[in-house]
């Protein structure tokens with residue numbers, strides 16, 4: 001204390017006001033405050049990092065969505081998407097797997113979150129199944145607040161890669177447990193968790209929602225509860241599995257934008273800053289089904305969330321927002337069937353996704369009524385017959401596949417696969433440090449750059 005009093009005396013009168021009003025003030029605290037002051041003066045300091053992952057969102061999805069945004073007009077003189085102005089480069093996504101050279105979401109998520117390439121299915125572990133630190137964990141160690149937001153189960157591959165370590169993405173109960181059990185400095189490492197997956201958190205063998213509540217988290221399950229709650233630590237689970245697709249959601253299910261804004265509001269209360277990962281999870285799910293309507297519904301949901309993050313970053317000036325895809329899915333093409341035209345209008349004419357329409361048919365509603373009610377299109381008797389026959393032949397997926405095909409034919413949307421494909425994906429960066437993400441980068445580079453930013457603020 002004596003030593004410190006000397007320091008204090010030397011610094012008077014400049015620091016006198018702050019030191020005296022602070023009351024008891026140790027030397028270490030003073031040094032920290034001094035550092036914080038120096039940082040405050042640094043206009044380019046990056047305090048917050050928001051990573052947004054459109055799962056499966058390769059460049060054709062943005063291209064197609066741009067047409068939808070322009071009400072199906074031709075590519076001439078089109079309004080851009082919210083992503084477009086921030087394009088900085090492209091990213092390679094391949095995994096380090098003995099059997100595959102195209103990644104899954106787990107290996108891609110791990111590369112993006114830890115900077116280490118690994119095998120498909122791996123969650124936050126390297127090839128030897130050893131835990132590797134994620135950028136979310138680094139942020140927590142630095143005293144920042146942290147959050148995960150997704151429209152899938154919140155313990156699904158991509159968010160899991162940021163918040164857990166497991167040899168397989170399939171161990172979803174274990175991953176949910178990790179969110180509670182894995183601690184940094186004796187406390188839970190993820191402050192805000194918003195998404196789906198109730199069944200993994202309320203189980204016979206364990207009630208994680210109760211355990212979270214006991215440590216001071218709020219637990220919410222509807223949009224209204226989400227908006228009302230003000231707690232800094234929050235678990236929000238809005239569906240048993242994944243959330244419904246945006247086009248099919250009811251009024252009590254939050255949008256990705258609702259969840260993103262709620263997360264930012266809370267995390268931003270930490271003066272040291274925050275790290276947030278937001279995933280538009282189901283672009284990929286629709287793409288696996290070659291469902292252009294479902295995919296566009298989810299790109300739109302993701303774009304709105306992205307816009308909210310950018311608006312926050314614009315005001316804040318110390319927030320870096322990176323948006324990208326973990327891989328692309330389905331080999332989606334703008335144009336198919338040997339024609340030089342792609343049409344957005346039939347996709348815009350869908351009021352619900354083919355998945356939703358197929359469910360109605362499975363419930364016993366006639367295909368004709370369903371297609372008439374949930375689209376603005378007219379279908380031929382032959383087309384309706386095809387849907388009916390498909391629904392009968394395969395009760396599980398027949399109607400879904402068949403309705404999806406109607407939209408693909410009308411829009412000339414092409415698909416080459418029902419799995420992921422290996423093309424490079426776009427990278428969009430906004431805010432201080434965005435130039436670091438320029439050119440062709442590897443998915444591991446993203447994490448490496450973010451680790452450095454979290455450690456140094458630049």
Ligand SMILES: [Zn+2]
Pocket residue numbers: 055056104105106108284326327
């Ligand atoms: Zn993925």
